[in-house]
Structures are given as C-alpha cells and as structure tokens.
Amino acid sequence: MTTTTPAEMPPAGIPPADAPVPAQPAPANALTGKRRVAFASFVDENYLPGFLALLRSLALSNPAVCEDFVVLHDGLRPASVARIRELHPRVDFRRVDAAHYDTYAKGDQDNYLVRKAYFILDVFRMRDYDTVITLDTDMVVLGALDELLRLREGLAAVPQFFYGQHKLNSGLLVIQREYLSDAFCARIDEVGRSGDYELDKHDQGILNAVLDGRFVQLDSRYNFVKRRLSGDLPVPDTTAILHFTGRHKPWQGGEAGYGLAEDRWRAFELTDAEFHAAYLALPGAKHHDLLVHYGTPHVRRTADPDSARRVATAHIVAGEYQEAAELLGSVRIPVDEAWPHEVLGHALMSVSRYEEARAQLLLAAAAPNRAATAFSRLAQIAWIHGDDTGAAQYALEGLGVDPTHRANRLMYKRTRDAEAPDEGPAAGQLAHVAFYMDRQGNAGDKLLPSSVRLAFGRDTGPARWHSVHAHRLFDEAALERVNARRGLVIGGGGLFIPDTAPNGNSGWQWNVPDELLERIDVPVMVYAVGFNAFDGQAYGHGRERFLSSLRKLVERAAFFGLRNHGSIEKVRELLPPSLHDKVRFQPCPTTVTRHLVDGWTDPAQRDNTVLINAAYDRSGLRFGHDYGHFLAEMATAVKGLAGRAEVKCVAHSLDDERIAFDLRREHGIALPVIPMYDFGNDEIRDTYARTRLVIGMRGHAGMIPFGCGTPVISLISHPKMAYFLSDIERPEWGISVHDRHLGARLVERAAGLLDDHAAAVADVHGRQRELWKVTEANAADLQLIQAGVRV
Template sequence: MTATPHAPVGAASAAAATAPLSANALTGKRRLAFASFVDENYLPGFLALLRSLALSNPGVCEDFIVLHDDLRPQSVASIRALHPRVRFHRVDAARYDSYEKGDQDNYLVRKAYFILDVFRLRDYDTIITLDTDMVVLGDLSELLQLREGLAAVPQFFYGQHKLNSGLLVIQREYLSDEFCARIDATGRSGDYELDKHDQGILNSVLDGDFVHLDSRYNFVKRRLSGDKPVPDDTAILHFTGRHKPWQGGESGYTQAEDRWREFELSDAEFYAAYMAVSGAMHHDLVVKYGTEHVARTGDVESARKVAHAHINAGGFQEAADILGSVHIPVDDTWPHEVLGHALMSVSRYEEAKVQLHLAAGSPVRAATSFGRLAQIAWIHGDDSAAHAYAMQGLAVDPTHRPNRLMRLRTQGHDLPAPREGRPEDQLAHVAFYMPQQGNAGDKLLPESVRLAVGTSTGANGGADTETGDRRWHSIHAHRLFDKAALERVNARRGLVIGGGGLFIPDTAPNGNSAWQWNVPDENLNAIDVPIVVYAVGFNAFDGQSYRAGRFNSSLRQLVERSAFFALRNHGSIEKVRALLPASLHDKVRFQPCPTTVTRQLVDGWSDPAPGQRENTVMINAAYDRAGLRFGHDYAHFLAEMAKAVRALDRHAEVQCVAHSLDDEKIAFDLRREHDVSLPVIPMYDFDNDAIRDTYARTKLVIGMRGHAGMIPFGCGTPIISLISHPKMAYFLRDIDRPEWGVSVHDKNLGSVLTERALGLLDDHAGSVADVHGRQQELWKVTQSNAADLRAILGA
C-alpha cells in the first residue's frame, strides 16, 4: 500500500494524534530544582541564601521552589528580584496540623513541618532542599550530579544513623504518593522524635537508609563554638539553633556570622558583585542581574557580558540593544567586537562593519573581527574581499579556524565561475553547502536532496540522478538572497529548499528571516517559480528560542508561497504547525530526510554481503551546544560510555566516528578520564561516497548527531541513537523503533546501551532486515511525494 503524502509511518500515526511531548520528555534530560520553606520571619535569611547561591555557584540556575503558607506582595517582589526562575508553592497547612507534635502551640514548631511538602512536587527528577538559615560558600556541582537515593549529611551529635534535614538531595523515587503516605502515617501516629519535627519524621521513615554526604555540605554552626573560623572547604554553612545572624546572632560565633554578612547586600550591591565574578556564569543570571546593573550604571563590561549571554542563547537583537545603550570607548575593543557580532546577526551589516573595524585595532580581538568581516563580505557574495579579510586574520593568528576555512572557501575567488547548464533546464537549490572539514552529515545532504527530487523530475517520468551544475543551480542558504539571486532563481524551472535542520536560530543568524536562509520578505514574495521545501527539520534545542515575530512571519510567508512544503519528521511538523494559522496546517506534510533512503537513491547501490561488513561498532558524540545536550550530566555520560565501550570491545572493535572536528572530544575525554582508547575515523574529511561506504561496511552505529543515525540507517546499517536532542526521538518515533534510542541522561546508560547493542549484533542479519523494512516504509512516502513533485516541477 502506498502511503499518502500526509500519512504518518508506523507509530507516528498514534503520536500525531496526541499532544506534542516536551523536549525534556523526549530527551530524558533531568529537571532539577532547589527548594526552601519561607515565611516573613525567615525572609532575611532566605534572601541571603539566594545571594550566596548565585555568588558561590555563578554558573548554576535551576528552578527555585519557594514553599510558603503566606507571603506579602512586597516579600514576593524581593524574592523575584534575586532569582529569575522562582516558583511559588503554597503549602496545605491543614495536613501538617493533623500531625502529633511536641508543642502544638509554638508557631515555629508548626511551620517546621511545612518543608515536607516538597515530597508532593512531581515536576522534577532531583530537588535539593536548603534551610533558610544557610548560606552557600562553595561549589555544589557534586550535589547536582547525584542520581541515587535520598542524600543528606548525618547529624553532628547523633552519629551516622540519623540525618540532618537542613539539606536534602531528593531523587524522583521519593517524590511519590507512596513516600508521602509513609510521611503522613508517621506524622499522625506520633511514632517519631517529636522534638525533632520534620527531621524526626524523616529519620523514622528512613531508619538510616540514606546516602551519606560529607559534612561540608551541611556544616552546622555548633561545630564552630568558641569563635572558630569556617573551614575553607565548607560548601554550605548552617546557622542551626535559636539565634540567627539577621536577628543579632550569638556570642562565640563571630567569624561564622561574618561569613553570613558577606551576603547581607542591597540589590544594587548584589547585582554588581555578581557581574564582577570570574568563571562560568549562567545566561539567566547574567541577563537578570546584568540588565538592571547596566541600566543603573552604564557599565560597559557588564553590558558586554549580558550581550554575550544573549548571543549564546540566540538573542541577537537583545545583545545589540544593550550594547547600543552604553557608551563604548573607542579603544575598548572587546565590546565593539561583540556588538559587531550582534549587529551582523540581525543583518545590520554596515553598522556591524564599523564596530568590527574598531575591534580589529586590538591584536587580541583582530583575528575574530577579521573573521566576522570576512563572513559579512562572503554573505554579500564578495569572495575577493572575504579572502582578503581572512588573510588579514591569519596574519594575526595563523591557527584561527574560521579564517582558515574562509581562506579555503574563497581561494578560487579570482578564477572564472564554473559553467552551468541552461537555466531553463535547471532547478535552483537553497541548501547549507558545507565547506572543507565541515560536518559530514551536512556535506552529504545537498546531494541526497537532489537525488531524491530527481526521482520525480527526470525525463519522461524517469529518475534524474545528475546532481551537478548542469541540472542544478546552487544557492548557499547563508548568503544574502538579494535581487541578483532572485533573478537567477526566477530564470530556473523551480526552487528547492532543503534538506537539513534549516529551522534553527543560531547556526547562521540573520535579521531577514531569523532562520538559516538569509532571505528578505520582499525577495521571497517576488519568487515566481514553484517553491519546494523538501525534508527540512525544526532543529531548535530545548532552551533555544527564535526571534518569534520575525521567524513566525517569515515561516508563514514561506508556507503560503510554497507549492510543496515537507518536513523530515512528525515532531518538526507538530512544532511548525503550532506556529501557523490553522488554514495552513494541511500544507505541512511529511517527507523523510533523503539520507534515510540512501539505498534507494544511489544508482547501482549494492548491499554488502554479511561477510563483507567489518567487525566494528562506530560511536559518534556531538559537542556543539554541550550545555543544552548534557546539562549537569556530562561526567555521568562519559563514565557510562566507558562501561559500554569496554563491554562492546569484547565483541567488535569500537571506533569513534567524527562528523566534525569537535566530535573527537569523546575519544580524548575517555582516554584522559577512564583510560579507554578509541581509534578516530575523521569523517569530516571524507567525500560523500566514502561517507556512505564507511557506514555501509560497519555493523552498528551508535550516534548522537541526527545524521549519525539517519545516514547509516539509509545505508542499511543498524543504529542506536544517543538522544540529547528531540529530533533523535522524532526520527525513531517515525520509524516505530523508539527502543533504538537511549537518553544520554539515562541513569543506567552503560548497561542499557550494551544490552541493546548486543541484541542488534547477536542477530545482525535480522537487525539489517528490520532496518530495510523500516526504510521501505519511508521510501513509500518519498515515492508518493514524488508524484506530486512531478506535477509541480515537471520533467
């Protein structure tokens, strides 16, 4: 049966009928939060805690749950001023009033139980509770990486059997109705140390079954009696007892209370202190504190930091705005370079060039600035100027990679342009044409799109396997689509846009479309030949955002103007339809990435016989946007991959296959951290035939990049996806094989990956046959779409 152009494949039909899953649900990325119970009396302590957390861990910003029974609006505003991701949760006080207590009338005793409401939260995988009489003095990354059990520091006076509940690291298995029922039963029975309140209940329920943390994570004040200094390795200092620092303190603890008063700051002082910290800073904190600090002070260095944070998150206009709001001295070159970057990213090219020329006056900023000037010239089609700027950059820094790539890309700028076929015989093709040493998947894509479209546009209804300049006119998506480009397109038979994840905000930012094709609206709307959008992907990561107004408008116009608009997975279809008016939803159809049907497209393809495959397993890991991929779990991922490699290496040679140069990092890190060595296959240096041949000859590919799964699958090779991006799950859902994926955050990644890999290897012939069968379903969709393309584009 031939699939209709709009019909999902396999499990996709069920998936399409349900609400889209969150990116977190698709990737398995852990959701973490901090939590505290706060009331008006302890508010000063909590504000100091928030300041200390940001200043001691400037690269950490997770949700902070404020449990409360009532807070004044002014108090809520004070809290919001100190943290960008606060969530307020009102406690059901009546529940805890039903507990047996040592002193029912003491309000402090009554409220001591309210922190237990944290166990009723269901939105997180890990929650770290902090008492409001604590300050954070050191790195908490070890706590953020914990994956097992309920962790706490044992009590100072009572040995190792009982925990101090001032700090708890709670994993999802304890955030359950069953555990809450045990808490309630114990509280109502009174079968616990009544004078220990919430702590007494937890110790009764757990009976010593908790993960023991070092005392530095809950270093109680009583350890410092006699005015001892706070140890240097203290991560969290806890002011236990009746006397709190904000209430006047207690004799004999002067040095400890001095540490607390380091965080007794006004908002303005706190913002200035945060912007002065060194090391990694979290985007949300930089933007929250830095924006207000810059507005108050006009500080240029803080404005640069805020702008840089915006750029890293795709907020290019916001970056331009904040740096444009301050006076940058002529000789302060770094802010000029960042402003130039922001301006070119919103297509304010002439203004950008001024800023970049100013920045190029410093040897420290010159190579990067010349590289950006070269990029602007290349975007405008001036290869000669781009080459000259790249050479200037290399004169300053011969190792500067963007300038080296631009030199290679433009080294033939003074040669005659290659001869093309007749315009009336050609299709124009907008794509991301990968330069030398670029991403192997992106290198293969343009040719794969041409082969797939050629199945419907050959003479007399046959296939046209020609992918060169005679039949195709190439238009790089990142170059400005100006009036001259428009004229060239309108002289062709049609325009094909694809493939790859062109709907992504930061690979080649511009202000004309806010996605990878740099096309102004007026030129898009002046195209008068059929427009075919073919197998494009919506590739935004969880945590990335588009300039919504510009992107949404450009997307809508593209869909309206297209004669054929197809996305490469149903997850992308869901995302794009959500941005379009309902009247355009039916125009968005499914077309698998053509790399997934490679065996059907390549003329003369021959599958390797079982004995011809090499006894290898190839592993690919991606490191672009590593923070969005791994969160706090990279050390865990690396350790689990080391386990899997050791286990699989007993069955086949395990190799690292690098789609881009950065992908080699897993080989370096495994060797350095776990003494595991992998040979590296530099696929970024391969041509398209070598890419296909390499993937066709191996037995299994375990890949994190989308095309480290789709290309080997298209070549008939079994795959397992390391899921760190929703698109991986989208593809596996479309082919009804979700078990071929495992999250990089999976608690048991090493054993799960080993088990699934060995399952595919043990019945390799059956696994290959399964791949062929799944691929055949995608080929049916491609053939069905080809019939429509034939009518649109003709022969």
C-alpha cells in the same frame, strides 16, 4: 566526599540502586531524558531575610549554576515576592497545602513555627523534576555544589552531628525522582498522622522514621551546623554550606560565641548594587541566566562598557542577538576599547544591520588583540553579500594578524579560488537553497544537499541544479536567478534553528527578506527540513521575525515537507490553523539512501566494527550536569563491547573527536578515530554501510547509517533523535545520554543487534521501506508541481 552506609537500601517501593539494569522512573523530560534539577526552600516573612542571603550566597559561590528555585510558601507579600524575583531569574512560587499537615501529630500544635516546620515536606509532592535539592533558609552557601548536582541515586543528606550516623539532618536533602512519588508521600503521611516519630524533630523526625537510616550519607561540609563552632571558632575553609541551626538567627541579632560564623553570613547582606557588582567581578564562567539577570541592571546603573560587553556576549551565546545589540548599543564605547566594538559588531551582523556592524568591526580591527576575529567577521559580512574578493581580502588580513585563526583560514580557502559553477541552461534547472558545508565541516551537513537532489533525480550536478547558499543574503540578483529556473527546492537539514547563521531577515538559516520571498514566482518546494531547536532553546526577540518568515514560506510553498512528526507538531503550533494541512511528512532522504543511490548494492561482508559518535556543540544543552556520568557510562559500554567487535570513534566534525581524548584521559581507553569530516559523500556512505552497528548522538549519525541499511542505537541528547525513532516505530533504539544505567543498557541492546545481525538488518530494511513509501508518494506530487499542476 559522598559516602554510603554498607546496608544502604531505599524504603519500601523503591528499587535498590544495585539491581541489574532496573527500570527507572520516567524522566521529567520524556523526549531527551535530560534531568530537570531544582532547588527548593520553604519561605515565610519571618525567614525572608535569611532566604535573600541564601540566594545571594548561592549565586556568588556557584556563579555557573542556575537551576529553577521552587519557593514553597503559605502566603508572601507582593513586595517579598518581588524581592525574591530580583535575586533569582528562575524562581517558581508554589503555595503549600497547610491544612494537609494539620492532620499530623505534633508536639506543640499551637506553635506557628512548629506548624510551618512540616511544610517543606511538600517538596515530595513535586512531579516535574528529577532531582530536587532542598535548602533551609537559615543557610548560606560558601562553596561549590557540583557534587550534589551530579548525584543520581537515592535520597542524600548529612548525618546529624549529635546523634550518630543513622539519622539525617533535613536542612539539606538531595532527592531523586523515585522519592518524588505518591508511594513515598503516603508513607510520610502515615508516619506523620500516627505520631510514631520524634515529635520534637518535626519534618526531620518523620523522615528519619520513614528512612530508618537508609539514605546516602554526604560529607558534613554540605550541612555544617553552627553548633560545631561554639566558642567563636572559625568556619573551616572546606565548608560548602553553613547552617545556622538553633533559635538565634543572624538577621535577628545572632548569638554570642558565634561571631566568626555570623560574619560569614553578613558578607551576603548586600544591596542590589553591591551584589550585582560582586557577581560581575567574580572570575571564571558564569551562567547565562544569572549574568543577564544581574548584569543588565548593573549596566543600566553604571553604563560600564566592559560589563555591557560581557552581558552582550552571554546573549549572543544563547542566540539572543537583538538583546545583545540593544544592551551594548545603549552605552558609550570609547573608540580605543576594541572588544566591546567587536561584540557589538557581532550582534549587529546577526540581526542583519550590516553597515552598522562593519563600522564597529573596523574599529575593533585596529587593536591587535581583537583584529583577527574582527577581520573574520568582516569577511563573513562580505561573503554574505556575495563579495568573494572582499571576503578573501579580509580573511587574508586576519591571517596576517594570526596565522592560526581557523575561521579566517576556512574563509580564505572558500573564497580565494571561488568560481561560478559551469551550469546548464537555467530553464532546465531547479534552484536549491541549502547549507553547503565547507571542507572539514560536519559530515552529515556535507551529504545532505546531494541526498536531497537524489530525491528529484539521478543528476545532482550543476547541469540540473543551481545552488543557492542559505546563509548568503537573498537579494535582487539572487531572486532574478531563482525566477529564471523552473522551481526552487529548500532543504534539507534542520534549517529552523535560531543560532546557526543568525540573521534578522528571516530568523532562521535562510537569509531571505520577506518582500523577496513573496516575489518568488516559481514553485517553492520545502523538502525534509527539520525544526532543530534544543530543549530550553528559544528565539528570543527574534521570535516574531521567525514567525512572520515561516508563515510567508508556508503560504508561498507548493510543497512543505518536514522530516519528522515532531517537527511537524512544533511548526504547526506556530502557524494559524488554516495552514496546518499544508505541513506534511517527508523523511530525510538520507534515511532512504539504499533506494536513492543509483546502482546501490548492500555490502556482501561487513567490517566487525561498532562506530561511536558523540556530539559536543551546545554541550550544556546536551549534557547538563551529567557529562562525567555520560563519559563513565560510555567507558563501561566500550569495555563491554570490546569482546564482540572493534569499537571506533566516528567524528562527523572535529569537535566529535573529544570523546576519544576524554576516554583516554579519564578512563585509560584508546579509541581509533575515523575523521569523517574529511570524507567525500561516497566514502561517508561506504563507511556506514560496511560497519555492523552505529551508536550515534548526532541526528545524521543515526539517519545516514540507517539509510545505508545498518542497525543504529541513538544516544539521545536532542529531541530530533526521539522524533526519528518514533517515526520508524523503534523507540527502543534510543537511550538518553542521562540514563542512569546507560552503559549497561548500551551493551545489552548492542549485543542483541550484533548477536542476530541478519534480523537486525532486515528490521532496518523493513522500517526503511515504510519511509520510502512516503517518499515515493510525495515524489509523485512533486512531479506534478514541477509540471505546473496544483496538488
């Protein structure tokens, strides 16, 4: 358990933790504020065996944790670097400035161990992380480190065992960003050069002199020193980190009287084959990077199909579909092992190898425990190819196996009564590629196609529009239908994302092969599309496919408009300079709803409500280690706002209701839930227009209410939120979900908007007018394009 001293105060220059809503150091990730966390150790050749054991112990004790590991060193052999890389997928080698520490006063200047003892202090010179956890190389990790990863305040350490509670043991430090500063480094240098510290304690002596007892005290189980086990005592079961202090190290032969402790260390003295097998055999969740890093050589060594299935599943979850197909396709899967067949089928369909996928999924469908999922994927393949009858049949077979299977139920409803819309004459229509959301789907995605169409005219129905679902295969028949129209509109939404409706034809949401894209001979207008990748999300092996498709689309487009300048910057980075000027700004049409909807009138009176939206898709990318912090801060915010308005949860999708469940379970707070996923477009707009304030995490939980004239505060967990607020020049309307004082800041900013609500609404209207000017200017160009005039 973490404790703090009653008089705990940070050193000079560091704001106290209990200051009222203080400014905080700029986060390493400036857009989302997501904390960047790293482990760090100083490693040399003498201590390399200890460090390798430490890396193995960290992975085996915390299989779901994989942060960057910074290796500070003063020179390592290439073979040593290679061994370290084999044991950790995110290692970062940084050479220390050894000469810098030669200026420090020391007890023994000629002892190389004394000289190197100071090199770990280089960690305070790192500026690209928000939290750094240092570990001595004579440690092994025996338990979960979740509590350390959640720490947000101060500099934390375990007090020294023999010297009372006011001095820390520097073997483990949890350092927050305010200490990773020039000011704190200057204080370290000042003390080190003056010699005004316990010289025989080296780096630890300097830190104790600088901090003078002002540190967050951790329980001893996080730095359990070997000396406490003298007399061959067993290691307590609660020990999270065991520290082999003293001259005698386990890899050097050890020390009499500590046999049981050293047995714990030797449990991590494993060959690569033993280590990989041990990691894969662990129960529970595993981190993608670790599972792939250890699992891939294990599969190559053993050709075990179940191990291959687990590694391939990790690839799929991360959007690495080609990697999954290659790995699982490299092993022989017995006919009766349904699960690997199903996963391979999933990977193959995600890279558009549909016939191979069908074969794998049919094998999987023969096993009752995998049949429902296999049938749902077979139904998806049939639907992608325009076979609604076949899709409905597969979905029905899946429901016969499992009547509760949601994907099969939704597909059956989508296809059983599918009829071609009663469209007007083709020559008078525009074709529209979009993601057309099913019932109970994301409310923002449901509203988008209609909003895009409003930007082209008041008639959004089938008389004027021919719908082309982005996720269905764009084949010869689809090409013929599009070319019979007078133009093709693509948008809106964040279509440039690798893991929503993956395919191997384009690498983004529209399932269009290059050769068919090139044969579209009507004007192509890309309208308000977004680049929607999360921080840390990449295209993997599909990157080249995406780049090729993107370039051909930009080349072919008569109009290419992206919905924020952040997306423009990202897309331009992927294009040759000759295409940069074709990429222009077109705000999402939901942000100018008041100007688009025919007969729009602002509400004469608003409900006294504040609507809160939280998103849970890809929650690891959104929250990192901070979900508990986010939830507690939201509880603070809800309590703080309760006296001003009724606070409700607005759920764009079913998963968004989780915040209501979690607040009730963890904090005893009950929030009414508005199931917006069940609403029609008019009801969505009306609900947002009539509330006083929306605090939203989804992009369209900010853009839709803003477009309806309602003040918003964005809970930023994705770059697109920051992009939008930057475009409207109101970054203060956004707060990171990782903000240390999120609850207090939300209450403060919400109170400002609610107390002078008329001014807040007027500000929204003013910002919206600027977006409308851009939209009107683009509309003039779009009219010329539709008339056959090149712009």
